[in-house]
Every structure is written in C-alpha cells, then in structure tokens.
Amino acid sequence: STEVIKDLTPTIFNGYQQHEAQAKVMMLLKEGKPVDSIQAGDEAVVILNETPFYAESGGQVGDVGTLSTGFFKAQVFDTQKAAGQFYLHHVKVIEGELQPKQKVKAQIDDQYRQKVILNHSATHLLHKVLRDVLGTHVQQKGSLVNADKLRFDFSHNQAISQQQLAAVEKRVNQAIREDFSAKDQVMSYDDALAYGAMALFGEKYGDQVRVMDFGGFPE
Numbered sequence: 001s002t003e004v005i006k007d008l009t010p011t012i013f014n015g016y017q018q019h020e021a022q023a024k025v026m027m028l029l030k031e032g033k034p035v036d037s038i039q040a041g042d043e044a045v046v047i048l049n050e051t052p053f054y055a056e057s058g059g060q061v062g063d064v065g066t067l068s069t070g071f072f073k074a075q076v077f078d079t080q081k082a083a084g085q086f087y088l089h090h091v092k093v094i095e096g097e098l099q100p101k102q103k104v105k106a107q108i109d110d111q112y113r114q115k116v117i118l119n120h121s122a123t124h125l126l127h128k129v130l131r132d133v134l135g136t137h138v139q140q141k142g143s144l145v146n147a148d149k150l151r152f153d154f155s156h157n158q159a160i161s162q163q164q165l166a167a168v169e170k171r172v173n174q175a176i177r178e179d180f181s182a183k184d185q186v187m188s189y190d191d192a193l194a195y196g197a198m199a200l201f202g203e204k205y206g207d208q209v210r211v212m213d214f215g216g217f218p219e
Contacts, residue, residue, distance in 0.1 A: 004034060005047060010085035012050035015063070016184070016210075020107040023048035025100050029088075037099045038074075038091075046074070046089040046098070052108050053089060055081035059143035060120050065108040072096030072104070115147035121182065122172070123152050124214060129171045130154060133164055180214045187211060 008026055028035050029045040038044040046067060053076060056062040062079030067089065074091040082088055089106075098104065123143050130138045134156055142153035160168075187195065189209050197211045 004029070004032065005082060005086050008047065008086060009049065011048060011087040013052075013054070013087065014050055015052040015054050015108065019052050019110055019113070020105060021050055021052050022103055023050050023106045025098060025102050025104060028098065028100055037097050038093050039097045040093050040095050042093045044074075044091055044093065046076075046091055046104075047086060048089065048104070048106060051079075051087045051089070051106055053079040053087060053106065054108075054113070055079045055087050057081060059123070060116060060145045061147075063108045064112050065106070067091060067098075067104045067106055069096070069098070069102065069104055072098045074098070076108075112147050116145060119147070119150040120145045121214065122176070123150050124212070125172050125175045126150075126152050126168070127154070129168050129175065130156075133168050133171070134160070183213050185211050185213070 005027060014021060025046060026049050027047040028038050029047070030038065030042065035044070038046075053063040053065065054060070056079065063076070064078070065076045067074045067076060073094045073096060075094055076089050076091050078090040080088045080090065123140075123145060127138075127140050137155070137157070139155045140152065141155055144151040186208055189207060192209045192211050195211060197209070
C-alpha cells in the first residue's frame with residue numbers, strides 16, 4: 001500500500017497535544033487498494049490529513065479509538081505507519097458509510113493510551129536501573145509496550161542473579177513511588193546528546209528529536 005499512498009501529503013500527528021481532532025479523509029483502502037467508500041461490516045484502512053492516533057513505533061503499540069461522523073462510526077483497532085510518514089488507521093466499521101474527502105472526528109481511547117504510557121515510562125526507569133545495578137555496558141536492544149505489559153530486551157555478559165533481580169525490582173518500584181515529574185522537549189539531535197539523552201543503537205533519529213526527562217534522567 002506504500003506505493004498507492006506515496007503521492008499523498010504526509011499525515012500531521014498532533015497526538016501529543018490533543019486526543020481528538022476533526023480530520024479530513026484522504027484515502028480509504030481495502031485489501032491494500034483504494035476504494036470509494038467503506039460501509040458497516042468492512043475492515044479497512046483510513047488515512048487522514050491529521051491524526052491524534054500514535055502509530056506503532058519504538059516498541060510502543062499504536063493507539064486504538066474511534067472515527068465517527070453523525071452517520072458513521074468505526075472502531076480503530078490498530079494504528080501503523082507507512083514510509084515513516086503516513087498514518088494507517090485500521091478500522092472495523094460499526095455503522096454507516098464513509099467516503100474520501102469527508103470530515104471525521106478522530107478520538108483515541110484515553111484510558112488505553114494512559115496504560116501504554118505508564119508501561120513505556122517503566123521501560124525507561126528499568127533501563128536506567130539496569131545500568132546502575134549491572135553496569136553502563138547495558139544497552140536496550142528491543143522492547144514491546146502495550147496496555148497490559150512491557151517486555152524489555154537488553155545486552156549483558158552473564159545471567160542476572162536473583163539478588164541483582166531483586167535489587168532492580170526494588171529500585172524500579174522506588175522510582176515509581178517517587179512519582180517523578182515528566183517533561184518533554186523538542187531539540188536538535190546534537191543538543192539532545194549534550195543534554196544527556198541516550199541515543200539507542202539501531203534507532204533512526206531525525207534532525208529534531210523529542211526528549212523525555214523523568215526527574216532529571218533524560219531519555
């Protein structure tokens with residue numbers, strides 16, 4: 001479908017600032033091909049000019065929620081990204097019909113997003129504590145973050161002992177109870193490194209990066 005949508009204007013993501021938006025339908029896809037409409041019972045992909053839906057990236061799953069008009073409602077069960085710039089809302093149409101160029105209300109599931117955010121924040125706390133307990137050679141090598149759990153992959157030169165595991169768990173739980181404030185800043189890649197942010201091997205970064213700072217520990 002990337003070839004089909006390559007001539008579209010990239011999706012504007014505004015989900016850090018707002019959780020709902022009035023957006024214009026740019027394209028509808030069924031089985032990877034553009035269609036003139038989608039109707040109740042269809043599973044399809046909806047591409048909007050802007051969206052509050054976070055697309056799966058960096059181990060964090062995509063947002064879920066709803067797209068709706070006065071006569072149409074669809075459940076968004078996944079959000080993916082194509083070519084790094086087009087947001088693909090995977091939907092199941094509940095009622096009504098939708099056509100390109102129509103306006104829809106795009107609304108994420110706030111509770112789901114918040115659960116994912118908490119688990120994603122926990123991966124950064126875990127990374128910091130693992131480096132403190134096991135050594136600074138520890139590097140994140142992958143992760144999965146959803147609303148129910150997190151999985152964290154990292155490099156280390158031996159098995160972790162039960163004592164080390166207990167220490168890591170205790171320190172992460174202490175950090176959670178500290179309830180550190182979190183702030184985000186957008187800055188240049190070089191400024192982010194100078195600020196103390198950690199660039200993960202294998203990740204792709206643009207000229208401008210979003211830095212999260214948890215109680216003085218930037219990531």
